[in-house]
Amino acid sequence: MEDSKTHNLPRKSKNNYSYRAKKREVADRIVGPSCCFCGYDVRLIVHRKDGTPHERFDTLSISRFTQELQTGQYARVCFKCHKAVHWAMKYLGMTWEEMTSRTNPR
Numbered sequence: 001m002e003d004s005k006t007h008n009l010p011r012k013s014k015n016n017y018s019y020r021a022k023k024r025e026v027a028d029r030i031v032g033p034s035c036c037f038c039g040y041d042v043r044l045i046v047h048r049k050d051g052t053p054h055e056r057f058d059t060l061s062i063s064r065f066t067q068e069l070q071t072g073q074y075a076r077v078c079f080k081c082h083k084a085v086h087w088a089m090k091y092l093g094m095t096w097e098e099m100t101s102r103t104n105p106r
């Protein structure tokens with residue numbers, strides 16, 4: 001397994017592509033394979049529900065990334081809804097709970 005050697009994975013390593021694909025698989029499994037608001041399933045983003053900053057996912061190892069998502073603090077949203085979520089947080093002062101209670105996400 002390559003995991004034992006990937007603690008300091010360089011930004012542009014040769015296996016960057018498969019590494020990213022693997023993270024996508026992990027995210028699909030833990031936070032769902034489509035946007036929790038609109039169901040869109042491309043250009044997905046893992047969003048931290050409370051909107052606070054978090055470590056960049058692209059520099060985390062697969063195992064750290066998995067652990068992080070398993071905290072339950074993240075949700076899958078598409079790029080469109082992600083923009084909307086941050087807009088609503090910033091300009092309407094809405095919380096994740098307020099947004100999701102109105103939109104009936106999965």
Ligand SMILES: [Zn+2]
Binds near residue numbers: 035036038079080
């Ligand atoms: Zn969406």
